[in-house]
Amino acid sequence: MAFDNLLLQLLLKASQDKGFVCEEADRALNAMVKSMTPLPLLNKLRPYVSHSNPRVRAKAAITISNSVSKMGLEGMNEFGLVLLxxxxxxxxxxxxPEAREAARNIVTCIYEAYNPKRGTEAGIMAKLLPN
Structure with missing residues (x-):
């Protein structure tokens, strides 16, 4: 419960206009992605993808995208490919646009996990697709 409250506060602070507060909250979210295994973090972040605040949704999406990029196909299957x-x-x-870009990155990570030889092509194609 305490971790859930901390995560919500970080997402709220990261979505503010105040530069320093936003940067520090972003830094803390990135540290979470680096230090935690992706599966528990994804489970905690999942509800925030449908948060009423669009900036919170975007920050959650970016953090989810960063976590998914650390996962292999096995981890994605464990979390649930359909859910992703x-x-x-x-x-x-x-x-x-930040949320939309994070969504494209999630899909690209899934594609690259299924097609490891063609992963670089997927990255190039994702950059070429219109926003």
């Missing part, structure tokens, strides 16, 4: 694709699909229609 559903989250990405919902975020592709988000109002904020």
């Amino acid at each position: 694709v559903q989250m990405a699909a919902d975020l592709l229609n988000d109002r904020l």
